[in-house]
Amino acid sequence: MSRNVGGTWTIPGGALQLNESVEECITRIVLEDIGIxxxxxxxxxxxxxxxxxxxxxxxxxxxxxxxxxxxxxxxxGEITPENNQAIEAQFFKLNQLPEQIVPFIKNKLVELKGQLTKIKDSY
Structure with a gap:
């Protein structure tokens, strides 16, 4: 997750460039913003x-x-946020999410945790 220093935590995202697939876009944005x-x-x-x-x-x-x-x-790679954007970034465990997180993102991460638990329990 990343945030502007002192702001609300979210996940990397952005707009597609011309002739770019969604997968290429997220790959580019994550690399630019947090170095992964x-x-x-x-x-x-x-x-x-x-x-x-x-x-x-x-x-x-x-x-x-x-x-x-x-x-x-x-x-x-390791998380290395782009310094000139005043971004901080880090990984969080799904059961240890930060308090200041975009509500939509938090709901989707809780949903993901539930799906992963169901998969784990089925083995």
Whole structure:
């Protein structure tokens, strides 16, 4: 997870560039923002709805993103946030999430934890 220093924790994300796949986009953004090279992704879900509406503070404009969420199962490197963006980043265990976390993200991580528990219990 990452956040602007002192801000709310979230997961890396951003906008697609021209001619870029969703997988290429998230791979690029994670590498740029926190220095991790993603090697393997698994689609977790595609989400939209009222809880995702964002507002630009300066203009007050609202936009409605679609969240395409992946779970990274293989990566290379260590977290090294880009210094000039004042970003801090770290890994959290699913049962030790930080207090200041975007509610939508927290709900999806709790959902992921439940799915992983079901898979583990079926073995």
């Amino acid at each position: 090279k993603i090697m393997k992704l698994k689609l977790f879900g595609v989400y939209s709805g009222k809880e995702l509406i964002n507002r630009v503070e300066v203009s007050g404009d609202e936009y409605h993103p679609v969240a395409i969420v992946y779970v990274c199962t293989e990566y290379d």
